[in-house]
Amino acid sequence: MMQGKTIVIGVTGGIAIYKIADLCSKLTQKGADVWVLMTESATRFVQPITFQALVRNPVLTDTFQEPNPSVISHIDVADRADLLLIAPATANVIGKLANGIADDMISTTFLATKAPVWIAPAMNVNMYAHPAVQDNMSKLASWGCRFIEPEEGYLACGWIGKGRLAEPMDMLAQIEAFFSEGTCQKDAALLKVRQDLQGIKMVVTAGATREAIDPVRFFTNHSSGKMGYAIAEAAAKRGADVTLISGKTNLARPEDVEVVEAVSAEDMFREVIKRYAHADVVVKAAAVADYRPKMTYDHKMKKQPGDLVIEMERTTDILAELGARKTHQFLVGFAAETQDVEANARGKMERKNTDMIVANNVSQEGAGFGVDTNIVTVYLRTGESYPLPQMDKSQLAHRLLDFILEARRGKVE
Numbered sequence: 001m002m003q004g005k006t007i008v009i010g011v012t013g014g015i016a017i018y019k020i021a022d023l024c025s026k027l028t029q030k031g032a033d034v035w036v037l038m039t040e041s042a043t044r045f046v047q048p049i050t051f052q053a054l055v056r057n058p059v060l061t062d063t064f065q066e067p068n069p070s071v072i073s074h075i076d077v078a079d080r081a082d083l084l085l086i087a088p089a090t091a092n093v094i095g096k097l098a099n100g101i102a103d104d105m106i107s108t109t110f111l112a113t114k115a116p117v118w119i120a121p122a123m124n125v126n127m128y129a130h131p132a133v134q135d136n137m138s139k140l141a142s143w144g145c146r147f148i149e150p151e152e153g154y155l156a157c158g159w160i161g162k163g164r165l166a167e168p169m170d171m172l173a174q175i176e177a178f179f180s181e182g183t184c185q186k187d188a189a190l191l192k193v194r195q196d197l198q199g200i201k202m203v204v205t206a207g208a209t210r211e212a213i214d215p216v217r218f219f220t221n222h223s224s225g226k227m228g229y230a231i232a233e234a235a236a237k238r239g240a241d242v243t244l245i246s247g248k249t250n251l252a253r254p255e256d257v258e259v260v261e262a263v264s265a266e267d268m269f270r271e272v273i274k275r276y277a278h279a280d281v282v283v284k285a286a287a288v289a290d291y292r293p294k295m296t297y298d299h300k301m302k303k304q305p306g307d308l309v310i311e312m313e314r315t316t317d318i319l320a321e322l323g324a325r326k327t328h329q330f331l332v333g334f335a336a337e338t339q340d341v342e343a344n345a346r347g348k349m350e351r352k353n354t355d356m357i358v359a360n361n362v363s364q365e366g367a368g369f370g371v372d373t374n375i376v377t378v379y380l381r382t383g384e385s386y387p388l389p390q391m392d393k394s395q396l397a398h399r400l401l402d403f404i405l406e407a408r409r410g411k412v413e
């Protein structure tokens with residue numbers, strides 16, 4: 001259940017920190033990829049090396065500490081999180097988060113992440129009851145943060161009352177329940193920090209098309225569909241109404257996405273055009289065949305002596321058609337290139353009348369077909385270009401959605 005899940009834990013300076021060491025160990029044993037962020041005061045209670053040894057990932061304590069030069073740590077960790085848990089959360093960090101202050105790893109990650117955020121407060125009973133803290137918590141709750149309530153009991157400061165950090169086993173149970181089927185879906189819907197794509201109708205195409213020669217043979221390409229699926233999934237998580245028009249792939253259907261199967265370029269064209277008038281954003285991540293056999297045999301072709309020539313004809317260029325018929329839609333194309341990436345990408349944007357082109361050099365290692373990462377440059381209609389570092393396709397999906405949202409805002413206004 002925890003396998004493949006990235007849990008980012010923001011640890012602040014409270015005596016209950018020792019419980020988080022235990023929680024980190026338990027989560028790691030269950031297969032989660034745990035990343036720990038510590039405030040300066042947290043490091044006065046426990047050395048970062050303790051957490052590093054338990055989770056086997058570098059502990060991040062400083063926004064200027066950048067162990068990997070190809071990424072910016074607080075953005076990278078914010079993007080990769082499936083859950084951000086801040087525990088123990090002091091009154092100080094709760095105050096900062098509620099007021100948008102971003103001056104350390106935890107507060108910057110909090111603002112940058114699109115993952116659900118859970119906060120487990122721990123402090124003196126009177127501090128906890130203070131209207132300042134209560135107001136800050138209400139504000140955070142109204143933004144979608146979920147609180148793991150502190151327990152009542154003996155507090156380290158000598159008082160007895162509410163303020164004691166929840167027990168590691170209880171937190172573990174809640175996290176497990178969150179990631180278990182059903183609950184995760186329900187909670188994810190409740191806990192989204194930013195539903196910034198709500199009200200947007202999005203059509204995404206993905207995967208390779210197949211152009212039949214006969215009932216058993218076809219022309220296709222290497223596209224796995226991963227990029228388009230990642231975009232559809234990320235957009236749905238952020239509240240968009242998403243239809244994914246997909247060529248044949250081996251990928252699981254993303255949650256909360258309507259999936260429509262399209263085998264050939266013509267199937268895909270038909271399915272996209274049907275939905276075009278009502279779409280706000282169309283992302284054409286599919287690798288569509290440019291040619292198909294002029295003739296498709298009804299029965300399996302039998303081999304003959306000598307060579308075989310198959311005559312090919314052009315398919316409809318779906319993106320170009322969408323560009324020509326564009327009214328209000330924001331149109332995003334992809335360009336998989338092996339040379340002259342910029343010139344080809346800009347040429348496609350012009351020819352196909354798109355608002356954005358996501359270009360990658362598929363001959364580069366870590367970019368393109370079949371792999372889980374991609375290296376792209378985003379080209380916008382306005383002339384700007386943004387080269388992005390290598391990142392997971394799911395992280396990249398969120399970045400691309402940010403570009404779309406921002407550029408579309410500029411276009412609509």
Ligand code: CTP
Pocket residue numbers: 265284285286287288289290315316317318319320332333334335336348
């Ligand atoms: N595309 C499309 N329909 C086609 C071919 C391509 O919608 N029949 C879309 C792809 O989904 C992608 C973009 O066009 O978003 C770029 O595809 P590509 O084949 O690389 O572009 P072309 O303009 O066909 O350029 P070339 O073949 O010269 O590389």
